[in-house]
Amino acid sequence: MTWIRLGFQTLLCCLLLLFAPEVFGRTNARRTANEASLYSDADNVIMLDIGSLRPVLNLKTNKLVQFLNTFCGDCQRFAPVYKGLARDLYKWRRLLRFYAVDCAQERNAELCRVFSVRQTPSLRFFDPDTEKRQKFLGSVIPTQDPKLITAVLADLLGQYEYAADVANFRYLTPNDTAETVFRDHQGLDSPVKYIALVLQPRKAHIGRDLLLDLLPFKEVAVRIVPDAQIFANFGLVPTKESLAIIDRSGNAQYLEPASNTSQDYANTVGEFLKKLNFKPDPPLPIAVATNDNEFLDQRNQAVLAEVLKPPLKIYRADLEQAIDKILHNELHKYFFFQGGNDLALHNVMKALMYLNPLNKDGRELVTRVYRSTQRRLDKGSEFKQLIESEEKHLKVFKAKRYIGCIGTRPLLRSFTCSLWTLFHHWTVEAAKKPHHFQPGNILNTIHGFVRYFFGCSDCSKHFQEMANRRNMSQVKTSDEEILWLWEAHNEVNQRIAGDPITEDPQFPKIQFPSVENCPTCRNNNSEWRRDEVLKYLKHLYDIKNVSFYGLPTSQGYD
Numbered sequence: 001m002t003w004i005r006l007g008f009q010t011l012l013c014c015l016l017l018l019f020a021p022e023v024f025g026r027t028n029a030r031r032t033a034n035e036a037s038l039y040s041d042a043d044n045v046i047m048l049d050i051g052s053l054r055p056v057l058n059l060k061t062n063k064l065v066q067f068l069n070t071f072c073g074d075c076q077r078f079a080p081v082y083k084g085l086a087r088d089l090y091k092w093r094r095l096l097r098f099y100a101v102d103c104a105q106e107r108n109a110e111l112c113r114v115f116s117v118r119q120t121p122s123l124r125f126f127d128p129d130t131e132k133r134q135k136f137l138g139s140v141i142p143t144q145d146p147k148l149i150t151a152v153l154a155d156l157l158g159q160y161e162y163a164a165d166v167a168n169f170r171y172l173t174p175n176d177t178a179e180t181v182f183r184d185h186q187g188l189d190s191p192v193k194y195i196a197l198v199l200q201p202r203k204a205h206i207g208r209d210l211l212l213d214l215l216p217f218k219e220v221a222v223r224i225v226p227d228a229q230i231f232a233n234f235g236l237v238p239t240k241e242s243l244a245i246i247d248r249s250g251n252a253q254y255l256e257p258a259s260n261t262s263q264d265y266a267n268t269v270g271e272f273l274k275k276l277n278f279k280p281d282p283p284l285p286i287a288v289a290t291n292d293n294e295f296l297d298q299r300n301q302a303v304l305a306e307v308l309k310p311p312l313k314i315y316r317a318d319l320e321q322a323i324d325k326i327l328h329n330e331l332h333k334y335f336f337f338q339g340g341n342d343l344a345l346h347n348v349m350k351a352l353m354y355l356n357p358l359n360k361d362g363r364e365l366v367t368r369v370y371r372s373t374q375r376r377l378d379k380g381s382e383f384k385q386l387i388e389s390e391e392k393h394l395k396v397f398k399a400k401r402y403i404g405c406i407g408t409r410p411l412l413r414s415f416t417c418s419l420w421t422l423f424h425h426w427t428v429e430a431a432k433k434p435h436h437f438q439p440g441n442i443l444n445t446i447h448g449f450v451r452y453f454f455g456c457s458d459c460s461k462h463f464q465e466m467a468n469r470r471n472m473s474q475v476k477t478s479d480e481e482i483l484w485l486w487e488a489h490n491e492v493n494q495r496i497a498g499d500p501i502t503e504d505p506q507f508p509k510i511q512f513p514s515v516e517n518c519p520t521c522r523n524n525n526s527e528w529r530r531d532e533v534l535k536y537l538k539h540l541y542d543i544k545n546v547s548f549y550g551l552p553t554s555q556g557y558d
């Protein structure tokens with residue numbers, strides 16, 4: 001516990017908003033149809049977006065907000081933990097509400113930039129007085145361990161003042177009596193019939209924890225007694241007892257918990273109340289499981305059947321989706337382009353400019369934006385405005401659905417799959433004449449994007465570590481570049497193969513390519529034949545072989 005408190009005190013940091021006027025400026029970002037979400041109200045987690053976050057932060061209660069990217073494996077793996085936490089702490093709902101914001105939604109990209117969301121999942125705590133500090137970006141809770149989060153939250157909740165009839169963590173004073181403590185609950189509609197008095201030596205938490213544990217009982221309030229002598233004010237002879245209860249008439253009695261834990265104290269008070277027929281508020285109802293089969297509607301089933309038909313293909317719809325998300329969500333995450341992300345931005349735009357699989361309008365858009373990024377572009381918001389103004393009269397992103405990257409359940413595959421597809425496509429196209437890029441440049445571009453802009457923090461960390469370990473900077477030829485990315489991707493496949501949360505059973509993680517897709521890629525000892533793998537990748541990811549299936553017309557839209 002000491003560690004939690006120290007760690008919490010040192011790590012918990014309050015972030016300040018630097019440029020307030022931008023907050024929640026534009027709310028007309030496109031809303032995706034059938035938007036999949038990691039949480040629902042039934043989990044006691046409410047999804048917020050650019051329109052609803054600020055009003056919620058202004059509420060006079062505590063708020064825990066998780067900033068996440070739905071496509072990030074870490075966020076998907078954290079979802080059951082967060083749901084469990086929100087379910088367990090539903091009993092604290094008089095003081096604390098749970099929320100989440102999906103930074104992967106285009107309409108929230110600006111919001112997440114303004115809240116400096118550099119890492120997901122990111123837990124931010126907002127106290128009841130947030131409305132007074134519009135520039136406050138929340139206190140970061142730097143752990144994903146539910147026990148630690150609960151401890152940090154208990155600490156935080158105990159620090160604030162609430163309306164007297166909601167909760168009172170302040171110590172009783174030597175002047176307090178039965179009359180003064182019931183004054184807080186005088187309203188005609190106040191349900192409070194008893195007040196539990198709990199002795200809490202300075203620096204202990206038993207009173208605070210008891211107050212939190214008893215929140216589901218609206219008939220009882222808890223007051224913390226710092227000195228056993230104060231029990232005398234309530235007609236009790238101070239003894240070794242630490243827990244007492246008084247009623248509205250001033251009748252007081254000690255209760256005898258089995259041990260000195262808040263849990264036993266809560267059980268004892270709970271039993272006392274239950275004998276009087278007072279029941280705690282019921283826990284959160286069990287959520288009805290969603291039917292993921294509905295996700296695979298007729299259209300998705302047709303797509304899936306097509307995609308699973310051999311041979312394996314690459315689809316322009318996926319490349320388009322990757323670029324759409326890169327331009328509209330990922331690249332304007334930073335307030336400022338400086339200190340490395342500026343070069344990374346320039347490199348990504350250059351790769352898009354010369355290795356562009358989009359239609360005529362798409363090439364036009366990227367060319368215009370690339371030219372502008374060659375001039376000085378200081379802020380993420382400027383990049384966003386640039387994209388918006390340049391694409392106004394262009395018809396670029398039409399597919400709006402993943403094809404080769406379709407998942408059989410909501411949130412599986414999609415963006416990260418399309419990103420890998422684009423990256424492999426880039427390495428293969430860069431190896432062709434007229435060689436716009438020096439060998440290694442494309443890997444460097446991918447590395448810069450993943451380091452600075454990719455919304456999956458865990459992926460980014462692993463990729464950077466892999467780039468060092470696998471000597472990415474030593475790549476000397478374009479062919480080596482293609483193979484470096486292939487091997488790196490296979491390392492990721494191996495690491496996360498079989499993950500029940502992120503793996504799509506229809507698309508298991510394999511050492512790619514499979515024997516079926518490339519029978520010549522392995523020798524008789526099942527070892528790779530790198531020359532054959534190279535040939536296979538060059539064929540698969542070549543723009544000439546990219547399928548238009550799934551785009552609005554069978555000929556594409558050039």
Ligand SMILES: Cc1cc2nc3c(=O)[nH]c(=O)nc-3n(C[C@H](O)[C@H](O)[C@H](O)COP(=O)(O)OP(=O)(O)OC[C@H]3O[C@@H](n4cnc5c(N)ncnc54)[C@H](O)[C@@H]3O)c2cc1C
Nearest residue numbers: 073413416417419420458459462486489490492496507512
């Ligand atoms: C740079 C990066 C790093 C990532 N790191 C992590 C991580 O650390 N942890 C995590 O949980 N998730 C990570 N992800 C996400 C993860 O790799 C998958 O993208 C995600 O799980 C979806 O998997 P998928 O089945 O769609 O196939 P993906 O792995 O996304 O692959 C997409 C398609 O590429 C083809 N392919 C597969 N392997 C290769 C290969 N070796 N060479 C060429 N083509 C191939 C296949 O056709 C496959 O369907 C990362 C993603 C990226 C882009």
